[in-house]
Amino acid sequence: MSLDIASVRFAYRRNQVLAGVDLRVDEGGFCALLGPNGSGKSTLVKIIARVLQPAGGGVSFGGRDLLAAPRREHARVVAYVPQSGATPFEQTVREAVLLGRTPHIGLRPTRRDWAKVDAAIDRLGLTGLADRPLSQLSGGQAQRVLIARALAQEPRVLLLDEPTSALDLRYQIETLRIVRSVTREEGVTALIAIHDLNHAAHFCDQAVLLDGGVVVADGPPAEAFDADVLSRVYGLDIRVSQGETGVEVRPAALERPLLSGAAEERA
Known part of the structure; x- marks a missing residue:
């Protein structure tokens, strides 16, 4: 099965954000959505999550129309982690993560539901915070709760x-590792809107670059990351190199040696 996005369009009033996006992510694939601010990354994610309604086009998974499915059915297929989320402060971490079981729960949570909750909490390194109110968490901890809820x-x-x-470098890496392991071990299809090109190159199987409301590059990072295309899209001279650990992307300005104050004045 695959996640298929066909000719999706969206506009905020007169500002067209998506002008016909076509994209396929294979089952178990980890796909990075990239592009400058305003390119439509978050908008596309929100459309698939049914937070926003597109002006046209369709989204399906395994041939099932995700935009027309009943909400409960959609929630059994799609989980969404927003940039931030307001949750009742009186909830504990464990109670907040239990909300992720809502599409599966009958009259009351079962032992299996609580087992899934505790496994997700443990996977995100939140076990020591399980009984803590959300009001006592940092922004980064709260973001990990949202990811645990989705899992x-x-x-x-x-x-x-x-x-x-909202995460520090350690938890950025750990979170991306967790998502990658979920895709590979459980066959979950993941789509992530992200700014860091190097994180995308290292962790994701597929990189999709948006610009002007359309896809301008799509493929494995080693193929999708073309220096000329990236430079044009980001308005910055960008270099792409292939190292021992994979593709590396760097602004050309960072390759120049730093000048001393006097040398800088002479330059």
Whole structure:
């Protein structure tokens, strides 16, 4: 099965953000959505999550129309991690993660539901915070709670909207490793809106670059990251190199040696 996005269009009033996006992510694939601010990364994720309604086009998974499916059915397939989320402060971490089981729960949570909750909490390194109120968490900890909630949902499609923006470097890496392991071990299809090109190159199987409301590059990072295309899209001279650990992207300005104050004045 695959996640298929066909001719999706969207506009905020007169500002067209998506002008016909076509994209396929294979089952178990980890796909990075990239592009400058305003390119439509978050908008596309929100459309698949049904937070926003597109002006046209369709989204399906395994041939199932995700935009027309009943909400509960959609929630059994798709889990969404927003950039941030307001949750009742009186909730504990464990109670908040239990919300991810809502599409599966009958009259009351079962032992299996609580087991899934505890497994997700442990996977995100939140076990020591499980009984702590959300009001006592840092922004980064709260973001990990949202990711744990999504994993507890047992989705087939995992959508993440810049999930590492509030995390320090350690948890950025750990979170991306967790998502990659979920895709590979459980066959979950993941789509992540992210700014860091090097993180995308290292962790993701597929890189999709948006510009002007359309896809301008799509493929494995080693193929999708073309220096000329990236430079044009980001308005910056960008270099792409192939190292021992994979593709590396650097602004050309960072390759120049730093000048001393006097030398800088002479330059």
